[in-house]
Every structure is written in C-alpha cells, then in structure tokens.
Amino acid sequence: MRLAELLECLDGCLTADVAVKETEINGIQMDSRKIIPGNIFVAITGFNMDGHRFIKDAIEKGAAAVIGEEDLELEVPYFRVADSRLALGKLASAFYHYPSRKRKVIGITGTNGKTTVSYMLKHILESAGKTVSLFGTVSYVVNKEVYKPTNTTPDALQLQGLLAQSMDEYAILEVSSHALVQSRAEGLEIDYGLFTNLSHDHLDYHQTMEKYFKVKTQMFNYLKPEGKAIVSEISDWGCRMSEELAQRKIPSLTLSDSKSTDLSIDRIKLNGITQFTVTIKGEKFKVDLPCPGLHNVYNAALAFLTAYDIGINPGQIVRALEEFPGVPGRFEMISHPNGAIFIIDYAHTRDAIEYCLHTAKQHHARQITHIYGFRGGRDASKREDMVKASSSLCDQFILTLDDLNGVPEEEMIEEMHALNSRYGYQKGLVITDRTAAIQFAWENARNGDWVFITGKGPEEYKTDFILPVSSDKEALLYLQETCAEEQVV
Ligand SMILES: CC(=O)N[C@H]1[C@@H](OP(=O)(O)OP(=O)(O)OC[C@H]2O[C@@H](n3ccc(=O)[nH]c3=O)[C@H](O)[C@@H]2O)O[C@H](CO)[C@@H](O)[C@@H]1O[C@H](C)C(=O)N[C@@H](C)C(=O)N[C@H](CCC(=O)O)C(=O)O
Numbered sequence: 001m002r003l004a005e006l007l008e009c010l011d012g013c014l015t016a017d018v019a020v021k022e023t024e025i026n027g028i029q030m031d032s033r034k035i036i037p038g039n040i041f042v043a044i045t046g047f048n049m050d051g052h053r054f055i056k057d058a059i060e061k062g063a064a065a066v067i068g069e070e071d072l073e074l075e076v077p078y079f080r081v082a083d084s085r086l087a088l089g090k091l092a093s094a095f096y097h098y099p100s101r102k103r104k105v106i107g108i109t110g111t112n113g114k115t116t117v118s119y120m121l122k123h124i125l126e127s128a129g130k131t132v133s134l135f136g137t138v139s140y141v142v143n144k145e146v147y148k149p150t151n152t153t154p155d156a157l158q159l160q161g162l163l164a165q166s167m168d169e170y171a172i173l174e175v176s177s178h179a180l181v182q183s184r185a186e187g188l189e190i191d192y193g194l195f196t197n198l199s200h201d202h203l204d205y206h207q208t209m210e211k212y213f214k215v216k217t218q219m220f221n222y223l224k225p226e227g228k229a230i231v232s233e234i235s236d237w238g239c240r241m242s243e244e245l246a247q248r249k250i251p252s253l254t255l256s257d258s259k260s261t262d263l264s265i266d267r268i269k270l271n272g273i274t275q276f277t278v279t280i281k282g283e284k285f286k287v288d289l290p291c292p293g294l295h296n297v298y299n300a301a302l303a304f305l306t307a308y309d310i311g312i313n314p315g316q317i318v319r320a321l322e323e324f325p326g327v328p329g330r331f332e333m334i335s336h337p338n339g340a341i342f343i344i345d346y347a348h349t350r351d352a353i354e355y356c357l358h359t360a361k362q363h364h365a366r367q368i369t370h371i372y373g374f375r376g377g378r379d380a381s382k383r384e385d386m387v388k389a390s391s392s393l394c395d396q397f398i399l400t401l402d403d404l405n406g407v408p409e410e411e412m413i414e415e416m417h418a419l420n421s422r423y424g425y426q427k428g429l430v431i432t433d434r435t436a437a438i439q440f441a442w443e444n445a446r447n448g449d450w451v452f453i454t455g456k457g458p459e460e461y462k463t464d465f466i467l468p469v470s471s472d473k474e475a476l477l478y479l480q481e482t483c484a485e486e487q488v489v
C-alpha cells in the first residue's frame with residue numbers, strides 16, 4: 001500500500017513530498033524486533049518500555065517510515081501523532097482494508113461473563129449454520145484454527161490482521177477495559193455491543209468504579225452507524241449503562257429479571273437443574289440450561305436476546321442452549337469417587353465468588369469448601385472482599401498460591417495469613433502449595449460436599465507445585481486416577 005494512501009486515516013499526517021507519498025508500505029509493526037524492510041514502525045509509549053527508544057533499531061532493520069509521539073527528525077519519513085496506540089488501530093484497520101465491515105462483529109464488555117456469553121453465542125450461531133471467529137481470554141479462533149491468546153482482547157495489529165484472514169461470517173470479541181484504555185479496539189466497527197455487568201475489579205488500573213464504568217462505555221464508540229447495544233440490566237451498573245446510551249441516542253435492547261424489558265427472565269429454578277423462561281415480544285420460551293448457577297441464566301439470556309435480534313429462530317436458540325457444552329474452566333465439574341463434587345471456576349471477583357458459592361447452597365451441598373488465591377500484580381484492593389464473601393458463604397476455605405507475576409512469594413503468603421487471621425473465623429486455612437491444598441480437600445471430602453477451586457480456570461500453573469501436574473484440572477484428574485489405582489490394589 002502507498003504510504004500516502006495509508007496516512008489518509010490519520011488526521012494531520014498528510015505530506016506534500018511526492019517521493020514520500022509513493023513509498024510502498026508492506027506491513028505495520030509496533031515491535032522493532034519484528035520489523036522487515038518496507039514496514040512502518042509505530043513507536044508506543046508502554047508501561048514497561050518506551051517504543052521510541054527502539055526507533056533506531058527499527059530503521060536499521062529497514063523500517064520505511066515511523067510514527068511516534070515525540071518531536072524527532074529521522075532519516076526516514078516520520079509522522080508525529082498525539083497518541084500512537086490510537087494511530088496504530090486506525091492504521092491497522094486501513095492497512096487490512098477495514099475487515100470488520102465484511103462481517104457482523106459482536107463486542108462484549110463487562111466485568112464477568114464475557115467469555116461465557118461469547119461461547120454461548122458462538123455455539124448458538126454455529127448451531128444455526130453460521131461461521132464464527134472468536135477473540136477472548138481462553139482462545140482466539142479464526143477459520144476454525146485455534147490460537148493461544150496473548151491478551152483477552154488482542155492488540156489492534158493482531159486483531160485487524162486476524163480479522164483480515166477470517167473468512168467467518170461473524171466475529172465475537174471480548175473487549176476488556178484495559179483494551180479500551182489502550183485503544184486496542186480502535187479501527188474496529190461493531191454491529192452489536194453487549195454489556196454484562198460491572199463489579200469491583202481492576203481498580204489498580206482504573207482507580208475508581210466510576211472511572212472503570214466510564215471506560216466500559218467507550219466500547220459503544222465503535223458501533224457501526226446501524227449498530228445496537230444489548231444491555232443486561234441485572235446490575236445497577238447495567239441500568240446506568242442504559243441511561244448513558246439513551247443520552248447518546250444509541251439504540252439499545254435490554255434484559256432483566258425484575259421489570260419489563262425487551263427480554264424478561266422469570267420462573268428461574270436453580271435447585272438441581274437450571275431452568276428459566278424468557279419472554280420476548282410477548283412469546284415465552286422455556287430453557288433447561290446444562291450450566292449451574294444464576295449467573296449462567298443471565299449469560300444465557302444475554303446470548304438469547306442477541307441471537308434473537310440477529311434473526312436466529314427462537315426454537316433453535318433454545319435447542320442450542322440446551323446442548324451447550326460449557327466453557328473450559330468455568331463451573332467445570334469433576335466427581336470424587338465418593339460422590340463429592342469438585343468445581344473448577346475462573347471466579348476472581350467478590351461478585352463471581354458469591355454466584356458460585358450460592359449455587360452450591362441452592363443445590364443443598366452438605367459442606368462447601370473453597371480453595372483460592374490472589375493474582376500477583378493485579379488489583380489487591382479486591383482481596384479483602386473476596387475473603388469476606390468466601391468466609392460468609394462456605395464452611396471451610398483454603399487460601400493458596402495463584403500466579404505471583406513477580407511478587408515475592410513471602411509477601412503473598414504474609415498477606416494470605418493476615419487476611420485469614422482477620423476473616424478466617426476458624427474456617428480458614430493457608431496451604432501455600434496449590435496442589436497440596438487440592439489434595440487436602442480431596443482427601444477430606446465426603447459424599448454431598450462441594451469443593452470450589454477458583455481463580456485459574458483452565459490456565460496452566462506458572463509455578464512448580466508438589467503434584468506432577470500443571471493445572472487445577474490435571475490435579476483433580478491425577479487424584480482421581482490415584483484413587484482408582486488404590487482401589488484396584
Ligand atoms: C499493562 C498492560 O496492559 N500492558 C499491555 C501493553 O504492553 P506495554 O505497552 O506495557 O508494552 P511494553 O513492554 O512497555 O512495550 C512498549 C512498546 O515497546 C515495543 N518494543 C519493546 C522492546 C523492543 O525491543 N522493541 C520494541 O519495539 C513493544 O513492542 C511495545 O510496542 O500493550 C501490550 C500490547 O497490546 C499488551 O500485550 C500488554 O498487556 C500485558 C501483557 C497484560 O498483562 N495486560 C493485562 C493487564 C490486560 O490487558 N488484561 C486484559 C484482561 C483483563 C481482564 O478482564 O481480566 C486483557 O485484555 O488481556
């Protein structure tokens with residue numbers, strides 16, 4: 001692509017120099033190490049490093065032009081912009097010929113439920129014969145090929161590149177608040193913007209709930225002119241979001257379980273089975289959901305309303321939800337031979353922990369045990385609330401290690417002991433080795449008990465523990481196998 005053509009997407013970067021205008025650009029890079037001759041290098045001011053420091057390297061590797069935020073004179077064409085991340089999104093979508101215009105794009109934001117709703121929607125759309133790309137915490141899937149994600153929301157360059165490769169009719173994308181602040185969705189054009197809920201998380205990054213909420217509202221800036229919002233009004237923040245969107249005159253559909261909305265949920269049963277009825281345009285549809293928990297009723301309702309508005313037959317939506325295979329590491333149940341149930345889940349907020357532990361109560365668990373830890377380098381202000389919720393809803397909790405992300409182990413252990421001494425009320429234990437904590441619970445569980453292991457979901461451990469396994473699921477399967485071998489002997 002000619003440089004002049006590419007720069008049209010950036011205000012104020014036009015050039016009169018004919019030679020510069022005709023320069024051919026064969027790719028965009030934000031990492032100097034990946035430059036090949038003919039690329040344009042976009043220097044990003046990062047959290048760890050300043051990309052401007054690598055401009056020299058990029059030029060040595062053959063960068064044909066550079067974009068940055070500083071006032072510089074270089075031997076290759078250089079264009080100064082106010083915000084390089086923003087420029088990157090615009091450049092990437094222009095370079096790849098605006099790939100989100102070639103398909104229906106569904107963006108999902110909110111604190112909890114993004115991954116679950118995205119999997120439910122993908123399953124419904126595929127059951128109706130559609131092809132779907134997916135971008136989220138668990139994986140990126142494009143043309144049925146699965147990629148390991150770097151972030152929940154890929155950076156603009158990777159996102160636009162993968163969208164350009166996609167031959168799928170739909171793209172479903174989890175849009176994290178970090179991605180919105182970092183303009184990773186810049187250049188994206190969305191048909192449906194979904195909001196799940198908002199609760200205490202990521203305040204290390206956003207400082208206050210109000211600022212966190214404001215960031216979430218930014219996803220709707222990327223709606224196509226004919227695009228729509230679909231908002232769950234289950235949380236008060238959902239009602240706030242609807243008000244905000246109404247002020248901005250953005251067409252919205254809403255759902256709730258307590259008032260009249262475009263979709264209303266009622267007759268919820270959570271005891272043993274998960275069953276509910278949705279009413280939409282005066283018609284009622286009963287759903288038997290194979291996923292436990294009230295939170296999953298809300299997730300399914302959001303997926304239902306979106307699929308319905310897309311035009312999928314409601315009978316087909318019901319059938320797809322009833323056959324939903326679940327999401328890796330989200331309420332994944334594994335049985336102990338003695339009848340106890342172990343659940344692996346990704347809960348890492350107070351809200352999510354409450355939904356999980358309430359589900360065990362609704363199923364009349366004999367005793368509830370909760371094993372969890374805290375992620376290093378992430379919002380520490382939510383930890384106290386997580387322990388309070390766990391302590392008030394379960395019979396026993398075990399604090400253990402999650403990913404340290406560079407935080408010294410002793411510091412994390414000290415914090416676990418401090419929180420346990422404040423909120424443990426004789427129910428709390430600290431077993432630092434995560435697999436030893438799981439083994440302890442396995443050996444002590446009895447028929448009818450529910451044991452939650454939360455925070456890591458399907459993710460691999462970043463630390464070596466005493467059991468020869470690399471995830472919570474592997475730990476449980478290892479213990480299950482060991483049990484079976486002992487019975488044979
Ligand atoms: C704190 C944070 O959000 N960091 C994100 C950010 O990285 P950064 O800007 O800090 O990168 P940096 O290391 O300082 O590098 C700056 C620039 O120098 C360049 N560089 C660097 C070295 C070199 O030799 N040459 C060179 O050009 C780098 O390519 C980069 O462009 O921009 C990167 C590209 O988009 C992200 O991958 C990265 O996410 C990190 C890995 C991360 O862990 N982020 C978390 C907090 C996050 O974003 N999480 C949300 C989900 C949250 C949730 O809902 O749970 C997510 O969307 O994943």
Ligand SMILES: Nc1ncnc2c1ncn2[C@@H]1O[C@H](COP(=O)(O)OP(=O)(O)OP(=O)(O)O)[C@@H](O)[C@H]1O
Pocket residue numbers: 110111112113114115116117137152174196197295296298299329330331345346347348351352353355356
């Ligand atoms: N609608 C919901 N409301 C509250 N909690 C939920 C909801 N849906 C899921 N959860 C809880 O949050 C956890 C994470 O769910 P999910 O992965 O679907 O959300 P997410 O928004 O993608 O989170 P992340 O970005 O951290 O992956 C689940 O394991 C569950 O405990």
